[in-house]
Amino acid sequence: MSDGTRGTRHVAFDWGGVFTVGTFDGRSTQNVADRTGIPVERIRDSYFRHVRQLEVGAWTLPHFWEVIQAETGVSMPYEEFEPLYLGSIHDNGPMYASLAALPPHVHVGLLSNNYPVVSDHLRKDPRFARFDALVFSNELGHKKPSPESFAALADAMGRPAEHVAFVDDVQENIDAAERAGFHGLLYHHERHAEFETDLSAWLAG
Template identity: 30%
Template structure:
């Protein structure tokens, strides 16, 4: 891999996730989110939202039905779900900007319109920049209608970028997702949370040769 296209996951890699906070937020509304909240992929209505099968308002309607609290406002439910996302620390944003000087940088995320609106409005608002300044292509499960680790999503990414799958190096905090990407022909490296994935790059944003050479 001489000059791969770099494809980053969003949740857990770029943005920190706060599971205790989102659990407490929904507890306060009388809804137990725990059965729906997976380590790397949600289930039930949360998965439907992340596949774009339901709108945010339909999502809120279903939460009201499931919780038995018909008086819960959309704004309260949306705020509770937003509390799952923490921040994108400055060191990661700075590194992305350095990386972009050497590579084509793209994003692939299992996410939903509520969380992505936060990304657009606040999480990537940095030094006068916006999310589209960090990534050349953005692939969202809620727009593609499919979630990782389904093979279709990786095929759609390669097609969307317009390169062979083998030219893409994918960074995700889930080994399951990384292995699924490899099965589809992509290269993949597990990207540990809390900025530990920065170890793959030097201070100027270039991949360390040892990691590139280790790829099949």
């Protein structure tokens, strides 16, 4: 808990479902189906059976796409797939506004189950300059809710876990964060104002 001195409480976030609206995976598979005419159920069956290989960095995105094409009958060059994939990101504007409004003394982290190329794309986003620590599962080799992922976040933050709130839209990840000593804040898009109130109260300590 806070020791009463300014700047002793901090925050870390998930990305998908927090800084994005809806699910990136659902939107990206739908976009592929819409572009190619292949049934979305067929694409999702293959996508979700293999996506963990991306999340832990075992496969590159081009290899992942080769497997999807072979299994589904999709025919689209990788050079067309990558921008379509990245274009499936739908930003949650209010959360980016909340990020920008955080006081300068607040240390800010990110722990995201993410993918090669997508994580590189996010690192180049000027808004991500506000983050002091970025932990992506595809670079770490472990994904939430594993203890290793939250240990890596604590190391990257350089702050005691009990001084850090972790924001995620999945209860399982909040539970894992709390087991690791973080203060969990479950996020709902439709209650963003309530989230801001809760985060401000936490940071004020």
